[in-house]
Amino acid sequence: MKSIGDHIKKSRLALGLSQADAAKQLNISTPAFCKMETGQTDLNISRLLQIAKTFKVPVIRLVTGEDADQASSVESNELRQQLAEKEEEINKLRKKVIDLYDKLGM
Structure with missing residues (x-):
């Protein structure tokens, strides 16, 4: 750095x-x-x-070493990546809940 x-x-x-x-x-x-x-x-x-x-x-x-636009862009990209990871995690949890409902016969 x-x-x-x-x-x-x-x-x-x-x-x-x-x-x-x-x-x-x-x-x-x-x-x-x-x-x-x-x-x-x-x-x-x-x-x-x-x-x-x-x-x-x-x-x-x-x-x-970056302009404000570049720094914001990097931060935005990192936040987008984190959001995508959280959405994927939520989708996996939803699938688990649906599978549990199916196992319980609900």
Whole structure:
């Protein structure tokens, strides 16, 4: 799994920025920015929001590496799969109930 730092780096490279350029835009030192990309520094929400705004990307992309639509799509697919499994389980239970009624002669 990629880290937030990896997603920040990918977004920075997509803009064609060096670490020094990105650091300058964020008003921080280049070593501080480097530590963010390498995961040596934990990011707080305000810094994450600042990076997202500066790089013009949604925060969700920095956190997950996906756009909100992609993240929602993955979640929707997982929920659909779970629903299908539950429906199959219900159908099996219905069949068992019908079989029991048949055995009891009802």
